[in-house]
Each structure stands twice: as C-alpha cells, then as structure tokens.
Amino acid sequence: MSETVDSQPDIIKPNGEELAELLGRSDGETLETDPAAAASAARSLMERGVGAVLCTLGGNGAVLVTRDGAWHAVHEPVTVKSTVGAGDSALTGYLIAHVRGESPENCLRQAVAHGSAAAALPGTQMPSIDNTTPQAVTVTAL
Numbered sequence: 001m002s003e004t005v006d007s008q009p010d011i012i013k014p015n016g017e018e019l020a021e022l023l024g025r026s027d028g029e030t031l032e033t034d035p036a037a038a039a040s041a042a043r044s045l046m047e048r049g050v051g052a053v054l055c056t057l058g059g060n061g062a063v064l065v066t067r068d069g070a071w072h073a074v075h076e077p078v079t080v081k082s083t084v085g086a087g088d089s090a091l092t093g094y095l096i097a098h099v100r101g102e103s104p105e106n107c108l109r110q111a112v113a114h115g116s117a118a119a120a121l122p123g124t125q126m127p128s129i130d131n132t133t134p135q136a137v138t139v140t141a142l
Helices: 016-022 027-035 035-046 086-099 106-119
Strands: 051-056 062-066 068-073 139-140
Touching: 016 027, 016 035, 016 051, 027 068, 035 051, 035 062, 035 068, 051 068, 051 086, 062 106, 068 106, 086 106, 106 139
Parallel strands: none
Antiparallel strands: 051 062, 062 068, 068 139
C-alpha cells in the first residue's frame, strides 16, 4: 500500500494487531490498548487512500477514523461468553448504521454495540439489532 490508487477500499476493519501488521509495525499490543495511537496509525492508512478505518480494540472498544474526524467508543462492561465473530459483528453494526445514513459517531456506536452483543452471546451466534444496546456505548472525539 505504498501509493494512493483509485482501487483502495472505502472501509477496512482491522483489530490493533492487524493494523500494526498492515503498516509493517510491531506495536500491535500498544494499538490494542491506546485508542489515540490506533487512530494515529489509522490516519496513515487513510493517507494512502483508504476511505475509513474501523479498528476494533477488544474490551477497549473501537476507533473510527474518517475524513470527518476520529472517535473512540466503548460499551459498558458485558459478560463475555465468546469473542468469536465479535469483530465481524462490529463491522455489521457499522454497515447497518451507515446504510441508514447515520453520522460517523453513530455508525461507531452501533459497531461497538454489535461487537459487544456478539461477545455476550454463546458460541458463534450473530446478534440481531434487537440484541444490541447502543445507548450503553460512550463515544468520544479524538
């Protein structure tokens, strides 16, 4: 990804470790625990032509970086039953809100609500919108 080209994705959804790997860095653990560092790393991908970066941070929530800004969101604690599919569910939540025309902040809010709902379900169950609690998500501008 050394050049900006027309074929870059509109959005990518790495976790902190994957974000570091995409950038050839070895600080994935730091990115998982430091939302500001994750946002900074995500901005460097945007400089290469990626439209937006939704970086999931496990229990530390998620970061969204777009051309409009950067935000960190975290859900109130949930009892984790399985993390399998939580990142995919976060992307699903983001896309549901995006298709509805929601603001970036609300897209991130629904992403974190979906990921948290997935983590609270057993096994590989995919949460429905009714399983999510976006009102339990705090979004902060970075």
